[in-house]
Amino acid sequence: MDSISSNPTLTAVRKARQASRKLALASAKIRRQSVMVLAEAIKANFNDILESNTLDLEMSREMAVSELTVDWLKLTPERLGTTVSILQQLAKTTDPTKRLINAPYQLEPGQTYSQLKPLGTIALIYEAFPELAAIATGMCLKTGNSLILRGCSTASNTNQVISQTIKTALDDTKLPPGCVEIISPDTGSSIQELVVQDRDLDLIIPYGRPSLVQQVAEQATAPVLRTAIGNCYLYWSTSGNLELIRRMVIGSHQGAPDAVNAIEKILIHSSIKPSYLTSLFNNLQKQGFELRGENDLVKEFSEYLKPLNPSEWARPYMKKIVAFRCVEDLSEAVTWINRYSSGHADCLVTESYQESRQFARHVDSALIYINASPHFERNPNCGEAVFLGMSNQKGYRQGLIGLETFTTVKQVVQG
Known part of the structure; x- marks a missing residue:
């Protein structure tokens, strides 16, 4: 146990796994209220988040970080406003884990049906894009999954402020502790150390340049959902x-x-x-x-x-x-x-x-x-459509990464 408690990656993964079991049983009302609390917290902390982001941008320019990464990193009031809108939209949507769907077969004399259920524990490894931490948190809470966030060192100040905002907001809810865990690269924890925790991780989502996605896909022993950008x-x-x-x-x-x-x-x-x-x-x-x-x-x-x-x-x-x-x-x-x-x-x-x-x-x-524009929006304002990104991976939820991506199917035979 001592080796686990002294290792920030293992500690975070175990806490998130324990929280996922309780979170899956939390009521839709509590999870919906928590997402709304998170939205209000992000909105209230606009100034602190933007100030920390300015520090990261200054450091990035001194370190000659690529122009693309700087664009991904740079937050604006509009980007944060979009994040709040997405969280508010998530709070309004129906609970996907309550959705019943037809079973592919029937077992006599019982009645068979299928129900969406949370995956369990999800890890998001993201490059820049600081607001993704809040969006992914909202999507995971809505679907009853615990979340592990692992950002990049380029956005360390912004990630720290957003992470603290998330933690403080959720402390005021009835959700179990550990439902959102943050692993900072400043602790020395490597990506590889996280992605091999297949015993406790149910899905890993890498988001950023193709090189990051490829690195995670090659090193991971837990399931990976590849994301795709461009081309x-x-x-x-x-x-x-x-x-x-x-x-x-x-x-x-x-x-x-x-x-x-x-x-x-x-x-x-x-x-x-x-x-x-x-x-x-x-x-x-x-x-x-x-x-x-x-x-x-x-x-x-x-x-x-x-x-x-x-x-x-x-x-x-x-x-x-x-x-x-x-x-x-x-x-x-x-x-x-x-x-x-x-x-x-x-x-x-x-x-x-x-x-x-x-x-x-x-x-x-x-x-x-x-004859239609492929323009991508995370929140196109049409019902329950909120998306984290896009995947070109066959075999698991190819296409838009929405709420159902964070669920799996449970089949029930009622005798």
Whole structure:
């Protein structure tokens, strides 16, 4: 026991596991009230959170942290306001663990039904994005799961203030102690030490750059839900509307602070008029985009496009960069997308119903957008829709990471 009590990671994991059993039995009313208390606490601490965030931003600039990470780290009153709105929306939604669904079979003479239940203990390992701690806490409390938060050292001051806000808020509720545990990287605890606690962890969610997601996936012995950002493809069919494509591309990059579904690659049907391409290139450049393309396109539109490395087709830019390639038909586009896309959100612009059905059937991605913007929002203000992010992982909740992602199914046979 002494070795466990002196190890902050093991201590946090064990506390969270013990709390998860009590939290799963807590009433929906208590959990709903707790989420609302958390929302009010975050709202009341805006100034302290923003001041701590300023310190982190200053330290990041001194340490030459990447511009992308700084964008993810930088909090604003608007971002915090969105966080509060998400928590308030979560508090209003119905309890997902009370939802009954049809069982896939019936056992005679009893009656069989299925019910959603909490997973248990969830760990969120996140890079920058300090507000994710509060959002994930709200989602876990709503679904009856305990949560372990492990942020990055870049946001240490902000994470500390938000974590303390969460702890103080929950101390005033009827929830069991340990339902939210925080592991600070400043304690020297490694990510690897956390992700191998498969005895007590039911799900690990890494959120950040692909390198972080890959690190966790390779080291973990507990189940991992991969998240995905960027490298979404769009196929521009011969009948596709130019103005719609322009709006979709620009809109997909406006998901602040993380443009999860940003369109970064566009496959163009070879018969698209050069004047249409010139119009799109010119417009995107005016919007601050850097444009790249395959060799033939670069030669033809050298004033707009820069050459790219072939390896770029398979990786996200996570910047305002869009690369272009010509294809002969829809089949070639589908093959290319299935090979190089991130696999979480891909788009088609066409006026052909047949093409739309073929694209939807054959593209192997979690979400397909046809003549619709893939712009991602955590709280799109439509009922119970609150999302932590996106996953391209097959086998477990591929697609939008919502409340049901934090649940599993229990089957009951009533004799």
